[in-house]
Amino acid sequence: LTWLVEHRRPITVTKYSGTLVHTSIRRDLASLTISAFAHYVFGDSGRRMLFADLQGTPTRVRGGDGVVLFDLMTHKEEGDSGVGDFGQDGINTFVQDHECNTVCSAL
Numbered sequence: 001l002t003w004l005v006e007h008r009r010p011i012t013v014t015k016y017s018g019t020l021v022h023t024s025i026r027r028d029l030a031s032l033t034i035s036a037f038a039h040y041v042f043g044d045s046g047r048r049m050l051f052a053d054l055q056g057t058p059t060r061v062r063g064g065d066g067v068v069l070f071d072l073m074t075h076k077e078e079g080d081s082g083v084g085d086f087g088q089d090g091i092n093t094f095v096q097d098h099e100c101n102t103v104c105s106a107l
Contacts, residue, residue, distance in 0.1 A: 016054040019084055022097035030067050036103035048077040050094050
């Protein structure tokens with residue numbers, strides 16, 4: 001099996017959160033925005049689902065700097081979204097770990 005795009009993927013991968021770790025010591029705008037994105041999805045789902053294991057690679061978006069997220073995991077209340085879904089336990093770790101930041105507040 002050969003991946004046609006793998007050689008074009010940048011080598012740099014930044015891990016923004018883990019499967020059960022949702023804190024970040026990084027305070028750059030991309031990190032704050034991705035943390036706020038996870039918070040937004042959690043709230044928009046009625047606190048029943050969230051994205052975890054957020055990682056991304058830098059890219060250009062409309063002429064500016066951006067990040068493409070890939071290989072996300074989810075935790076759903078039901079725990080049925082696939083391998084690595086820790087259900088309510090995964091959601092509880094997010095609630096305990098997440099610290100709102102300036103981007104969260106702006107949403």
